[in-house]
Amino acid sequence: xxxxxxxxxxxxxxxxxxxxxxxxxxxxxxxxxxxxxxxxxxxxxxxxxxxxxxxxxxxxxxxxxxxxxxxxxxxxxxxxxxxxxxxxxxxxxxxxxxxxxxxxxxxxxxxxxxxxxxxxxxxxxxxxxxxxxxxxxxxxxxxxxxxxxxxxxxxxxxxxxxxxxxxxxxxxxxxxxxxxxxxxxxxxxxxxxxxxxxxxxxxxxxxxxxxxxxxxxxxxxxxxxxxxxxxxxxxxxxxxxxxxxxxxxxxxxxxxxxxxxxxxxxxxx
Numbered sequence: 523x524x525x526x527x528x529x530x531x532x533x534x535x536x537x538x539x540x541x542x543x544x545x546x547x548x549x550x551x552x553x554x555x556x557x558x559x560x561x562x563x564x565x566x567x568x569x570x571x572x573x574x575x576x577x578x579x580x581x582x583x584x585x586x587x588x589x590x591x592x593x594x595x596x597x598x599x600x601x602x603x604x605x606x607x608x609x610x611x612x613x614x615x616x617x618x619x620x621x622x623x624x625x626x627x628x629x630x631x632x633x634x635x636x637x638x639x640x641x642x643x644x645x646x647x648x649x650x651x652x653x654x655x656x657x658x659x660x661x662x663x664x665x666x667x668x669x670x671x672x673x674x675x676x677x678x679x680x681x682x683x684x685x686x687x688x689x690x691x692x693x694x695x696x697x698x699x700x701x702x703x704x705x706x707x708x709x710x711x712x713x714x715x716x717x718x719x720x721x722x723x724x725x726x727x728x729x730x731x732x733x734x735x736x737x738x739x740x741x742x743x744x745x746x747x748x749x750x751x752x753x754x755x756x757x758x759x760x761x762x763x764x765x766x767x768x769x770x771x772x773x774x775x776x777x778x779x780x781x782x783x784x785x786x787x788x789x790x791x
Contacts, residue, residue: 584665586672593619594641597648598672600665605776609641613773617764618738621786625736626651630707633698635687635722636715640666640680644673646710647680654701656683658694687713688721698726708734716742720749723757730757730789737787738764744781751785759787 587601592612601610608614622642625632632646637655639662647653657663663684670680683701685694703709713722719739729735737754741747747763754761764784766777 592616593622594645597641597644598669599639599641599644600668600672608773608775614775615784617767618784618786621736621738621764621784625710625738628708629710629736631703631709633701633703633709633711635698635711635713637666637682638662638714640669642712643680644669644675647675648673652704652707653680654683654703655680656685656687656696658684658686660684686718687715687725688718689725690721696725698722699728701729703729703733705729705733708736711735711737712739713737714740717746719746720753723750723753727757730759734789736789737785739785739787740782741785742779742782747781747783747785754785754787758790760790761785761787 582602582604584600584602586598587610588598589595589610589612591610592614594609595612599606599609603610606614608616622645626646626649629651631652632643632654634640634643634653634655634657637643637657640655640657643653643655643666655666657666663682666682667677670677683696685696686692687698688695689697698711711726713719715722719741723730723739737759739750741750751761762785764786766775766783
């Protein structure tokens with residue numbers, strides 16, 4: 523049986539997998555691990571003639587580029603065309619754009635967890651949102667700050683935490699609950715931290731309960747996906763799967779994992 527289709531709620535997905543999903547263990551946080559057949563990832567194709575041609579003819583190195591297409595249109599980023607061409611073409615994580623636009627229109631603050639080079643945080647800041655970013659990687663932070671300067675955003679206008687998110691008490695760790703957002707306003711949390719998604723959610727239990735929050739979570743395995751869905755639905759959120767588009771067979775992203783897509787979640791009214 524196929525995995526949940528895009529737009530399918532987690533509850534519907536779980537019902538559709540009765541007799542197919544099988545418990546294979548329990549995580550440390552008490553959520554059950556499940557196993558089911560998966561279709562091959564469209565982004566895991568090995569034959570990439572367009573990408574191979576690009577690697578041959580596109581010069582390497584970073585340079586400031588004003589983005590001509592897509593959700594980041596008009597913004598200026600420090601781009602390496604060999605690895606970030608899809609940002610320029612408006613195709614990078616294109617599947618998430620309708621949800622990001624929904625958050626742009628509705629929310630008044632954003633927390634970017636695993637903010638990377640800062641493109642999404644900069645987009646929200648340029649549209650007058652209170653913006654927080656968490657990113658531990660020093661190279662990413664350097665490019666993030668360069669991208670801020672390219673877009674006329676001064677140091678401190680985006681509040682950056684150079685560390686990790688989760689429930690750990692380590693000095694370089696922050697709980698999402700500790701981030702000082704305006705809880706009277708609706709907000710948006712984007713999570714992309716490759717394996718620690720549930721721990722990040724567990725560090726945000728109070729915020730998720732008290733605030734009208736939308737979330738976009740990139741998941742990197744079926745087990746993590748089910749754990750995140752279970753946590754969010756138990757916390758009062760309605761969830762949808764955002765799958766990779768079928769046209770990724772022709773224009774894939776660099777996503778070598780067999781299971782790599784997104785969860786969109788909104789608080790139930």
